[in-house]
Amino acid sequence: MTARVAILMPAYDERVALGPTLASLREAARDRYVVTVFVVDDGSEPPLQIDADLPTRAFRVVLARHPINLGQGAALETARQLALARGDVDAYVTMDSDGQHGAADALRLAERVLSGADVVFGDRFAGASNVPRLRSVVLRAARLFEWAVTGLRLADAHNGLRAFSRRALEQIPIRQNGMAHATEIKQRIRRATPLVVTEVPVSVRYTKESLAKGQRSLGVFGIVHDLAIQYIFGEGEA
Amino acid sequence: MTLAAGLLLVLVFGLLVYDWVTLRAKNRRVLVVETAAFVAGAFFIAFPSRATELANLVGIGRGVDFFLYPTVIWLVRESLLTRRRRLEDAERITQLARAVAIAEARLVGEPGQSAGAPPHSSGPSASITT
Numbered sequence A: 001m002t003a004r005v006a007i008l009m010p011a012y013d014e015r016v017a018l019g020p021t022l023a024s025l026r027e028a029a030r031d032r033y034v035v036t037v038f039v040v041d042d043g044s045e046p047p048l049q050i051d052a053d054l055p056t057r058a059f060r061v062v063l064a065r066h067p068i069n070l071g072q073g074a075a076l077e078t079a080r081q082l083a084l085a086r087g088d089v090d091a092y093v094t095m096d097s098d099g100q101h102g103a104a105d106a107l108r109l110a111e112r113v114l115s116g117a118d119v120v121f122g123d124r125f126a127g128a129s130n131v132p133r134l135r136s137v138v139l140r141a142a143r144l145f146e147w148a149v150t151g152l153r154l155a156d157a158h159n160g161l162r163a164f165s166r167r168a169l170e171q172i173p174i175r176q177n178g179m180a181h182a183t184e185i186k187q188r189i190r191r192a193t194p195l196v197v198t199e200v201p202v203s204v205r206y207t208k209e210s211l212a213k214g215q216r217s218l219g220v221f222g223i224v225h226d227l228a229i230q231y232i233f234g235e236g237e238a
Numbered sequence B: 001m002t003l004a005a006g007l008l009l010v011l012v013f014g015l016l017v018y019d020w021v022t023l024r025a026k027n028r029r030v031l032v033v034e035t036a037a038f039v040a041g042a043f044f045i046a047f048p049s050r051a052t053e054l055a056n057l058v059g060i061g062r063g064v065d066f067f068l069y070p071t072v073i074w075l076v077r078e079s080l081l082t083r084r085r086r087l088e089d090a091e092r093i094t095q096l097a098r099a100v101a102i103a104e105a106r107l108v109g110e111p112g113q114s115a116g117a118p119p120h121s122s123g124p125s126a127s128i129t130t
Helices: A018-029 A072-084 A103-114 A133-150 A166-170 A181-191 A208-213 A219-233 B003-023 B028-046 B048-057 B063-104
Strands: A003-011 A033-041 A059-065 A091-094 A119-123 A162-164 A197-201
Touching: A003 A018, A003 A072, A003 A103, A018 A033, A018 A059, A018 A103, A033 A072, A059 A072, A059 B063, A072 A091, A072 A166, A072 A181, A072 B063, A091 A103, A103 A119, A103 A162, A103 A197, A133 A181, A133 A219, A162 A166, A181 A219, A219 B063, B003 B028, B028 B048, B048 B063
Parallel strands: A003 A033, A003 A091, A033 A059, A119 A197
Antiparallel strands: A091 A162, A119 A162
16 A cells, blocks of 8 residues: 655745745655645745645645744644644654755655654764754754753754654644744653654755755754743643 | 932823823723822932831831832742743744634645535544545
8 A cells, every 4th residue: 555644844935945845745755655745834925825736646735824923833733733633644754845855855754654663853964965064063062952951862953854653743742833843842752652763864955045044053042042931931741 | 309319200200191191091090000109109219218217127228229129029020920921822822823724724726625624523623624
């Protein structure tokens, strides 16, 4: 039977890259997977449009839109809820819409879930990535921080390319609306019932566009701030 | 009276008059509370020695400190509560925006097809009809 994969894809003002990202997914999945992409437009102005000719029988796209911009974590959570509401999915993948994650990598991660893993992280340092020097230093420092905060030791601290089994995804609600969700996900994995967690080499492509728009290295301060606020003021399990 | 005290009194009464003129129609009770607090404050600005006497009574050296300590305590608490409130508000806004997004989610390429919760579904959970 063909495996069914759901892709959770937050998108904010990704007018240029979104179409090609979806198209490359469709090509990579052809004849091997039934893919449903849950694109959550995080309040882009004007709203993101997706070519109506893009979907096929085996490649569906669900488009949801936040009426206001909430942040990537919030968009992922919306996609998570939409995807979990569908019963017929074998593996869930979170993926950026700006083209820095490869479609083939995304499906390779899903493949690991199909063969028994619960959580699969992409590791850009083991793959063929052109990580800029400063970004590399920040990410390696972040790895230590994440290890201390989450107890989960990963080679790549903040990679948006991940795959989950349904059992895992159900246990990982995201309350961090901003970029701190990446840390939150790991905290929740740690607290969830034992999950099989693994890393797979992926290549992350840094383009001029993704660097201009994406996270600044200074963003780490925002992440630490958000985590502290949630820790101190957040209610319940957070 | 010192120049500073005079300026402070002008500020206090100026604000009072301004608030009475602009807010009278909708917020009477707040104005009464504000007036009581400001008049008391004005008294101690005009007669700082009275404040110092009051402070000495409880073992605090300066009249200003007598007011400063409780004010700082109150402000710290207030700022913590405000932070917390802001987080709660942000969470509510998130839930609202998410509910709208899920309700209006649609399958691309099938305009008639809603991807959100179908009208007959009972629970708030999102379901996709395909």
